Amino acid sequence: MSNLVDFRTCPTTGLRVDKSAENLIKANAVAAVVFLSIGGLFGLLVALTRWPAVHFLPADWFYLALTAHGLDVLLVWIIFFEMAVLYFASAILLNSRLAGPRWAWTGFGLMLAGALITNVAVLRGQSSVMFTSYVPMQAEPAFYLGIILFAVGALIGCFVFFGTLVIAKQARTYEGSIPLVTFGALTAAIIAVFTIASGAIILIPTLLWSVGLVSHIDPLVYKTIWWAMGHSSQQINVSAHVAVWYAIAAMVFGAKPLSEKVSRMAFLMYILFLQLASAHHMLVEPGFSPEWKIFNTSYAMYLAVLGSMIHGMTVPGSIEAAQRARGLTKGMFEWLRKAPWGNPAFAGMFMSLVFFGFIGGISGVVMGTEQINLIMHNTLYVPGHFHGTVVAGTTLAFMAITYLLVPLIFRRELMMKKLASWQPYVFGIGVAGISLFMMGAGTLGVSRRHWDMTFADAQLPFDYPSAAYLMMGLNGIFAVLAAIGGLMFIVIVVGSVFFGRRLGQDEKPEYPEVPPQSAAVGHYGSSETLRIPGTVFLVGIFFVAFVLYYFVNWKYLSEVWPLS
Amino acid sequence: MAITPPSERIWWRQPIARVELIWICLAFTWGLIMFFMMIYWHGAGQQNLSSEAYQIKPERFAERAQAMIDNYQVREENGFPVVRPPAGSDVYLIARLWQWWPILELEKDQSYRLHLSSMDYQHGFSLQPVNINVQVHPGYDMVMTLKPDQAGEFGVVCNEFCGIGHHMMVGKIYVVE
Amino acid sequence: MTETSDSEEAVSPDPSGQDSIPLMQRVLDNPFLLLVLGIAVPAVFYIIWGIIEITQIPIAD
Ligand code: HEM
Ligand SMILES: [Cu+2]
Ligand SMILES: [Cu+2]
Numbered sequence: 001m002s003n004l005v006d007f008r009t010c011p012t013t014g015l016r017v018d019k020s021a022e023n024l025i026k027a028n029a030v031a032a033v034v035f036l037s038i039g040g041l042f043g044l045l046v047a048l049t050r051w052p053a054v055h056f057l058p059a060d061w062f063y064l065a066l067t068a069h070g071l072d073v074l075l076v077w078i079i080f081f082e083m084a085v086l087y088f089a090s091a092i093l094l095n096s097r098l099a100g101p102r103w104a105w106t107g108f109g110l111m112l113a114g115a116l117i118t119n120v121a122v123l124r125g126q127s128s129v130m131f132t133s134y135v136p137m138q139a140e141p142a143f144y145l146g147i148i149l150f151a152v153g154a155l156i157g158c159f160v161f162f163g164t165l166v167i168a169k170q171a172r173t174y175e176g177s178i179p180l181v182t183f184g185a186l187t188a189a190i191i192a193v194f195t196i197a198s199g200a201i202i203l204i205p206t207l208l209w210s211v212g213l214v215s216h217i218d219p220l221v222y223k224t225i226w227w228a229m230g231h232s233s234q235q236i237n238v239s240a241h242v243a244v245w246y247a248i249a250a251m252v253f254g255a256k257p258l259s260e261k262v263s264r265m266a267f268l269m270y271i272l273f274l275q276l277a278s279a280h281h282m283l284v285e286p287g288f289s290p291e292w293k294i295f296n297t298s299y300a301m302y303l304a305v306l307g308s309m310i311h312g313m314t315v316p317g318s319i320e321a322a323q324r325a326r327g328l329t330k331g332m333f334e335w336l337r338k339a340p341w342g343n344p345a346f347a348g349m350f351m352s353l354v355f356f357g358f359i360g361g362i363s364g365v366v367m368g369t370e371q372i373n374l375i376m377h378n379t380l381y382v383p384g385h386f387h388g389t390v391v392a393g394t395t396l397a398f399m400a401i402t403y404l405l406v407p408l409i410f411r412r413e414l415m416m417k418k419l420a421s422w423q424p425y426v427f428g429i430g431v432a433g434i435s436l437f438m439m440g441a442g443t444l445g446v447s448r449r450h451w452d453m454t455f456a457d458a459q460l461p462f463d464y465p466s467a468a469y470l471m472m473g474l475n476g477i478f479a480v481l482a483a484i485g486g487l488m489f490i491v492i493v494v495g496s497v498f499f500g501r502r503l504g505q506d507e508k509p510e511y512p513e514v515p516p517q518s519a520a521v522g523h524y525g526s527s528e529t530l531r532i533p534g535t536v537f538l539v540g541i542f543f544v545a546f547v548l549y550y551f552v553n554w555k556y557l558s559e560v561w562p563l564s
Numbered sequence: 565m566a567i568t569p570p571s572e573r574i575w576w577r578q579p580i581a582r583v584e585l586i587w588i589c590l591a592f593t594w595g596l597i598m599f600f601m602m603i604y605w606h607g608a609g610q611q612n613l614s615s616e617a618y619q620i621k622p623e624r625f626a627e628r629a630q631a632m633i634d635n636y637q638v639r640e641e642n643g644f645p646v647v648r649p650p651a652g653s654d655v656y657l658i659a660r661l662w663q664w665w666p667i668l669e670l671e672k673d674q675s676y677r678l679h680l681s682s683m684d685y686q687h688g689f690s691l692q693p694v695n696i697n698v699q700v701h702p703g704y705d706m707v708m709t710l711k712p713d714q715a716g717e718f719g720v721v722c723n724e725f726c727g728i729g730h731h732m733m734v735g736k737i738y739v740v741e
Numbered sequence: 742m743t744e745t746s747d748s749e750e751a752v753s754p755d756p757s758g759q760d761s762i763p764l765m766q767r768v769l770d771n772p773f774l775l776l777v778l779g780i781a782v783p784a785v786f787y788i789i790w791g792i793i794e795i796t797q798i799p800i801a802d
Contacts, residue, residue: 060728093567130725136702137685137727165772176573177770180566186772190779197780198788219686219701224791228783246566257566260575262584264769271775275783279791284698286617286706287798288791294602296787302595309591313584318566370602371611377697378688378723445692447723451731455721458734459642459663462719465693530581539587543594550598554605560694562610562711576766618801625801705801 005097011506012408020101021091025084025409027108029402030497032080035115036395037490039072044483047434051476052453052469059451063128066449068119070131074390075150075233076115081398082188082240083108083157088409089185089243090164095173099163103156110153118146130449132226135206135217144207148200155196158189180257180264181250184243187267188236194275195236198228224282231278237390238308239270241352241397245315248349248397251404252340255318258530263314269307273299280364283373293370305365312357312542316350317535324531332534348400348424352393355428359435360388362546366553375557378449381442388435391482396428399489406493407509412500414509420492427485433478441471443556613698616707625681625705629656633666641667646738654679657720657735659687659700661727664720664735672739675711688724691737697723712739 006019042065048056049065057065091098098104120142121127127139165186168174178186202225208214246263249255257263279296282288299305323335340346363385367376376382406414414420446453446468453472455462503509572578580588606612632655637645645666649655651674658665660683670676680689682702690697694714698706720735768774 059731063725063728063730128728134686134724162772162776174569176569177575177766179568180570183769186775187779190772190776193776194780194783218703218795220704220795221792223686224795225788228788232783250565250567254565256571258584259578259580260570260572261578261766262580262588263566268769268775271779272782275779276787278783278787282791284613286699286701286704287615288794289615290602290606290612292790292794294599296791298595298599298602300786301599305598306588306591306595310584310588313587317584365598369598371605371609371613374611374613374697375695377699378690379695379697443695445690445695445721447688447690447721449725449730450723455731455734458732460644460667460719460734460736462692462721462734462736530583532583536583536587543590547594554601557611558609560611560696561691561713563696564610564612564614564709574762574766576763617798619798620801704798 007097008505010408012508015092015095017409018091018097020104021087021098022409024098024101024104024108025087025092025405026497028080028084028087029405029409031108031112031115032077032084032398033402033490033493035072035076035080036486038119039069039077040483040486042066042069042072044479045069047476047479047483049451050453050472051479052472054476055452060125060128062451063130063449064122064125067128067130068122071118071122071147072115073395074131075147076111078237078390078394078398079150079154079233080111082192082236083111083154084405085240085244085398085401086157086161086185086189087164088405089179089182089247090161090168092409093179093182094164094168096164096168096171099160099167101160104160107153107156107160110156111150112153114146114148114150114153116146117142117149121146132230133206134226135209135219135222138210141207141210144203144210148203148207151196151199151203154192158192158196161185161189177260180260181243181247183264183267184239184246187270188239188243190271191232191239191275192236195229195232198225198232202226202229220285220287223285224278227278227281228275231281232275234386234390235270235274235277237394238274239267241356241394242267242308242311242315244397244401245311245349245353246318248345248401248404249315249319249322252343252346252349253319253322255322258314258317258321258532262310266307266310266314269303273304274307276300277304277368280368280373283368283370284377290370297368297370297373302365305361308357308361309539312353312361313535313539315353316538317532320532320535321530332537336534342421343403344420344424345400345403347421348396348403348428351424351428352396352400355388355396355432355435356393357542358545359432359439360385360390360393362549363388363439365546366550369550369553372553372557374563375553375560376442378447379442380438380446380448383448384435384438384440384442387431387438392428392431392435396424396431399427400424402489402493406496406500407503410497410500411503412496413503414492415496415500416492419488423485423488423492425485426488427482430478430480430482430485434475434482437471437475437478441468441475444468444471446472614708618705618707619703620681620705622681622683622702625656625679626658626683628654628679629658629665632656637666638669641736644736649676652676657689658683659689659722660684662722662729662733664689664722664733667736667738669738669740670710670712672712672715672741675709677707678710679705679707681705685726686724687722687726687733690721690723692719692721694718699724712737715739715741
């Protein structure tokens with residue numbers, strides 16, 4: 001069998017690279033970036049419209065653009081890229097051939113067709129229902145059909161990943177357990193299977209309803225199962241971008257996990273409990289008991305949050321340990337000061353880690369608290385929170401690893417290196433800005449998905465506080481910054497992939513400087529001697545911020561009208 | 565490295581560094597605190613959404629609301645009836661494209677059983693500037709006991725997308741001394 | 742599949758063989774067990790329990 005497979009040997013890592021896996025990674029990554037640029041453009045238009053002084057789009061276009069933005073970035077960009085991550089973490093890292101490349105191409109084709117069909121449906125204007133498409137609001141059948149095809153394609157991709165794990169194990173292409181990054185990708189793939197199954201359970205009946213074959217879909221049941229897909233897909237992102245953090249730490253620093261056991265148990269917490277957080281969206285719906293809400297919204301006593309907090313320490317901790325082992329031992333932070341801040345892969349990864357923790361993570365846990373959700377549900381706080389997770393966290397991490405994939409997989413030298421070294425900062429700061437200002441506006445009550453915060457055409461007057469207008473203006477400014485950062489990324493990556501200098505067969509790219517295994521720190525000493533004071537300090541700050549912000553919001557809650 | 569198989573075959577037996585262990589214990593404890601905080605608030609806090617709800621046909625809900633309006637309307641404003649139901653009574657607020665119907669006038673520091681339901685799509689009840697936000701579904705009557713503790717004029721914004729008139733859907737609640 | 746990993750153990754430097762691989766490590770090394778768990782837990786606690794609660798919402802009199 002394997003003699004039919006076309007391999008090349010990677011000059012940097014010495015790994016055997018299955019050409020068909022490589023081509024699939026390329027195709028999925030390119031499709032991802034194309035949809036990121038379309039979806040990002042819609043995001044900019046939305047943000048400019050929500051900037052009161054600009055108020056760019058008319059109402060119908062605003063709702064259309066918002067629907068397209070949510071779909072193209074959240075679903076299409078992220079999931080295409082995740083397919084690339086799955087193939088990379090299985091076939092490439094395990095040194096194996098990819099299982100069923102034909103199937104993988106079929107999946108890719110279905111995803112592409114589905115994404116195009118849904119986009120066309122949205123652009124035709126009769127499907128401005130937001131990507132959540134809550135019933136009984138109805139979109140054109142093609143809208144649901146496209147999403148279903150896309151999901152089926154992604155499911156095939158997951159099975160190709162599982163198949164590759166089996167093949168690699170049988171062919172003994174590696175010794176012992178799968179690498180941690182592959183384990184993280186496995187976590188993502190497992191959550192993806194649940195996500196897609198939930199999507200099928202609810203969207204197939206909805207498609208039938210839209211063509212008149214089913215008469216009624218209960219809105220509460222729809223919403224419950226829809227979020228089993230909608231929120232779980234965010235958990236795919238979390239698992240995938242944590243895996244990407246570990247991968248970048250390994251490729252740039254040769255960092256070794258502090259403890260395989262701890263990191264893998266943290267991923268296990270994700271597998272078991274992360275998806276329960278779908279209940280975050282159901283905290284102010286009619287009829288659910290407090291028991292159901294509390295158990296699910298807390299991921300069974302915050303065990304998945306425990307997982308994230310562990311990764312939040314072990315990722316920077318492993319970098320610190322690797323740097324210290326290399327002699328950067330002065331003071332608490334020499335390891336961090338002398339980190340390669342000009343390498344966009346590292347800079348993007350580190351900002352992704354910090355912003356995901358401080359902005360997306362803390363706000364998510366606070367908003368997902370059963371009672372506190374009352375003062376945030378469906379306000380702009382919600383998009384503020386998830387631009388901290390899925391944009392500053394996932395998207396930035398995926399951008400960061402793309403800088404490593406261009407030379408390793410596309411075999412092209414990165415172009416415009418100077419611009420590239422700025423890109424993560426521009427995009428990261430822009431996104432951190434929109435996250436924080438949308439959260440601020442939400443705290444002042446401003447509604448999400450809303451064309452006119454002045455209510456000029458309403459039958460009854462109402463005014464938001466003037467601070468809210470300021471927030472939305474600042475949001476607009478930072479959205480422009482984020483959009484510039486996004487554009488930089490696209491120009492650099494598309495330019496390099498199509499016009500960058502081809503690397504010679506045995507040529508090692510300038511970066512990633514993948515340190516040889518031996519340089520990697522085999523042992524960080526026994527449990528007694530591990531020293532990571534800088535990381536301890538950082539997670540200490542994180543912890544204090546978390547606790548303070550959590551209780552401040554209980555204080556806010558306690559000030560609203562009593563209700564029971 | 566994280567991109568290569570673990571260097572020890574049996575990594576499960578590797579000891580865990582002390583800092584890591586401390587952090588795990590701290591994070592776990594914090595998780596428990598946050599978990600029990602929600603339970604604690606059900607007993608000690610005053611802001612807990614009730615889980616009381618009923619399945620109801622939109623027409624049936626509209627009838628009940630109309631009965632309340634017929635009984636307790638005190639005036640009209642911009643074409644909306646203003647209703648002042650007695651303290652402690654059942655109060656109905658209809659969400660429909662694109663209105664919150666009727667305008668309610670409540671007394672400060674009195675409790676009301678507020679019923680919310682939609683006639684068509686989902687809507688979002690967003691009481692401003694108090695900032696209480698709950699989802700309103702068609703076919704379900706959600707009941708909560710609400711006790712305004714400030715007097716004044718409050719807006720009810722719709723914060724769930726409900727079609728092209730979504731941004732025009734504003735209602736009003738008066739709270740009088 | 743588990744068999745493969747067991748025989749692999751024979752060539753690995755650890756002389757004590759497969760029995761010495763701790764249970765928890767074997768769980769974490771078994772993707773399909775993890776897949777089943779990762780689907781079962783949210784299906785039971787979130788979806789099934791949640792749908793049961795919805796169906797138990799009483800009908801207004
Ligand atoms: C240039 C970058 C971006 C800008 C300026 C931007 C801005 C915005 C704004 C202003 C909103 C509207 C909030 C509202 O009115 O409710 C929004 C919604 C949203 N954004 Fe972004 N965004 C960007 C990138 C992204 C990315 C990369 C993702 C996902 C990976 C994303 C996911 C979403 C989602 C899911 C929504 C919610 C749509 C809905 O409510 O249906 N955004 N974004
Ligand atoms: Cu509405
Ligand atoms: Cu609305």
